[in-house]
Each structure stands twice: as structure tokens, then as C-alpha cells.
């Protein structure tokens with residue numbers, strides 16, 4: 395990191411041309427040669443700095459100080475090679491302001507080593523740009539509580555290292571692409587409180603490591619795919635306040651680790667599968683505002 399800073403700053407503050415014409419010893423030539431050979435990675439990461447500077451996410455007072463590496467800007471962390479690994483700007487806090495920017499104004503294709511992008515609650519507008527799929531190392535994505543519109547891009551399927559996707563409280567209007575079933579490392583998927591619709595894709599059942607699935611407060615319709623009963627690691631399942639109907643699949647009784655199950659505010663009908671009564675870890679169960687028939691006591 396220290397070495398990186400030195401190299402980054404030297405060509406700017408001391409142009410090599412100023413040495414020309416002065417008598418030079420071999421030692422100085424060697425030093426210059428070394429500096430030039432090291433400046434190559436500095437130029438490469440400089441383009442990362444350009445992406446950050448042009449995004450408009452940081453105020454001029456921060457971006458205009460050319461003696462401070464972008465790795466020291468608030469919310470940025472770099473890896474050992476000086477490449478941006480994290481952009482984590484917590485709620486409403488870019489030095490006392492909000493980003494109030496367009497998510498598309500960040501050129502993600504210049505940030506190939508980004509592993510964590512967390513910019514919740516920052517008044518972000520615009521769509522989720524396709525360029526975000528050019529960040530193959532992304533593991534943690536939190537865009538929650540913004541004003542994002544448009545669709546969940548299909549190309550998200552290529553971000554196969556993703557473990558956390560939290561986009562709750564935005565204005566995304568699309569179905570869930572079944573290709574999201576490719577994100578096999580997902581542990582936490584929160585798409586709640588958007589304008590998502592259509593069916594819950596059975597392919598989500600491929601996400602075998604999922605422990606938290608939050609889809610509440612959207613416009614999903616159709617019935618619950620019985621395949622969700624394969625998500626054996628689920629702890630929190632919230633499908634409340636959608637337009638889902640049909641029966642509760644008995645297979646949900648396979649989710650032995652569930653502690654929270656929320657199904658209220660839909661149009662589920664039929665009887666409650668008795669197996670639900672065997673979910674010994676359940677601490678919260680909400681099923682009101684549905685069209686169930688049959689008995690309640692038979693699940694106890």
C-alpha cells in the first residue's frame with residue numbers, strides 16, 4: 395500500500411523532464427528506470443480513480459486532492475495491489491450528505507476487483523446498469539432503500555460469487571429472472587418492497603445455501619413452488635403481502651431450520667399442511683389475511 399502511494403504521486407509532483415539537462419549519475423538513471431517500470435500499475439489503477447472521480451459520488455473537496463490516493467477516500471477500500479475492492483457507503487453518510495446520484499454514473503467496468511458494493515439509503519436513482527455485471531468478483535451487493543427503477547438485469551446470473559444481494563425498498567418492476575438460480579453461493583436474498591411481479595421462479599430452489607429469502611411487499615402471483623421445500627438451510631422465509639394464491643405446499647414442512655415464516659396478506663387457500671406443526675424452531679408464524687379453510691388446531 396505504501397509503495398503504491400509513492401509511485402502514484404511521484405510522476406505528478408515531480409515530472410521527470412525537469413531532470414533533463416542536469417548532470418546525472420548512473421544511480422539517478424537507475425532510480426528513474428525503476429520509477430518508470432513501477433508507474434505502469436499506477437496508470438492502471440489511475441483508471442479506477444477516474445471511474446470513482448467521474449461517478450460524482452464524492453464531493454470535489456475529496457476528489458480534487460491529488461496527493462490523496464482514492465484508496466483513502468471515505469467508503470473505499472483497496473486490496474494489497476491498490477485496486478478497489480470495496481465501496482461501502484453506509485446510509486446517508488458521504489461526510490454528512492447523501493450520494494443523490496445515478497447508479498449508472500459509476501463505470502463499473504473499470505473496477506474489476508470490486509468484491510463489495512454497499513450503498514444503501516443514499517437517494518440513488520436510475521436503473522441497475524448492465525455494467526454492474528462486469529464486476530465478476532462481486533460477493534456483497536447492498537443497494538437497498540434507494541429509488542432504483544427498471545429491471546433486475548438478467549446478466550446478474552454471471553456474478554456467481556455473490557453471497558448477499560439486498561435490493562429491498564426500491565422501485566424495481568420486473569419478474570425475478572429464473573437465471574438468478576445460477577447464483578449458487580447466495581446466502582441472503584432480499585428483494586422485498588419493490589414492484590416485482592410474476593411467479594416465484596422454481597429455479598430459486600437451486601440456491602441451496604440460502605438462509606434468508608425476503609420477497610414480501612411485491613406483486614408476485616401464482617402459487618409457491620413446492621421446490622422451495624429443497625432450501626433446507628432457510629431460516630427466514632417471508633412471502634407476505636403479495637398476490638400469491640393456491641395451497642401452501644406440504645414440502646415447506648421440510649424446512650426444519652425455519653425460525654420465521656411469514657405468509658400473511660396473500661390469497662392462499664386450502665388447508666394449512668399439518669407438517670408445519672413439526673417445524674420445531676419456528677418462533678414467528680404469520681398466516682393471516684388469506685383464504686385458508688380447515689382447522690388450525692390440526693397443525694399443533
Ligand SMILES: *[C@@H]1O[C@H](CO)[C@@H](O)[C@H](O)[C@H]1NC(C)=O
Nearest residue numbers: 455458459460461462463466
Ligand atoms: C490532501 O491529502 C493529503 C494526503 O492524504 C493530506 O495530507 C492533505 O492534508 C490533503 N489536503 C487537503 C487540502 O485536504
Ligand SMILES: *[C@@H]1O[C@H](CO)[C@@H](O)[C@H](O)[C@H]1NC(C)=O
Nearest residue numbers: 441445448500501502503504
Ligand atoms: C467505461 O469504461 C470502459 C472501459 O474502459 C469504456 O470502454 C467505456 O466507454 C466507459 N463507459 C463510460 C460510460 O464512460
Ligand SMILES: *[C@@H]1O[C@H](CO)[C@@H](O)[C@H](O)[C@H]1NC(C)=O
Nearest residue numbers: 485514515536538558560582
Ligand atoms: C443493507 O443495508 C441496509 C441499510 O443500511 C441494512 O439495514 C441491511 O441490513 C443491509 N443488508 C445486509 C444484507 O447487510
Ligand SMILES: *[C@@H]1O[C@H](CO)[C@@H](O)[C@H](O)[C@H]1NC(C)=O
Nearest residue numbers: 495496497498499519520521
Ligand atoms: C441515469 O443515467 C443514465 C445514463 O447516463 C440516463 O440514461 C438516465 O436517464 C439517468 N436516470 C436518471 C433517473 O437520472
Ligand SMILES: *[C@@H]1O[C@H](CO)[C@@H](O)[C@H](O)[C@H]1NC(C)=O
Nearest residue numbers: 524527528548549550551552
Ligand atoms: C453472461 O454469461 C453468459 C454465459 O456464460 C454469456 O453468454 C453472457 O454474454 C454473459 N453476459 C454478460 C452481460 O456478461
Ligand SMILES: *[C@@H]1O[C@H](CO)[C@@H](O)[C@H](O)[C@H]1NC(C)=O
Nearest residue numbers: 577578579580581602603604
Ligand atoms: C455452501 O456453504 C457451504 C458451507 O459454508 C460451503 O462449503 C459450500 O461451498 C457452499 N456452496 C456453494 C455452492 O458455494
Ligand SMILES: *[C@@H]1O[C@H](CO)[C@@H](O)[C@H](O)[C@H]1NC(C)=O
Nearest residue numbers: 591592593613614615616617
Ligand atoms: C400474474 O400477473 C401477470 C401480470 O398482471 C399476469 O399476466 C399473469 O397472468 C398472472 N399470473 C397468474 C398465475 O395469476
Ligand SMILES: *[C@@H]1O[C@H](CO)[C@@H](O)[C@H](O)[C@H]1NC(C)=O
Nearest residue numbers: 605625626627628650651652
Ligand atoms: C440447521 O441448523 C443447525 C444449527 O444451526 C445446523 O447445524 C444445521 O447444519 C442446519 N441444517 C441445515 C440443513 O442447514
Ligand SMILES: *[C@@H]1O[C@H](CO)[C@@H](O)[C@H](O)[C@H]1NC(C)=O
Nearest residue numbers: 639640641661662663664665
Ligand atoms: C384455491 O385457489 C385456486 C386458484 O385461485 C383454485 O384454482 C383452487 O380451486 C382453490 N382451491 C381450494 C381448495 O379452494
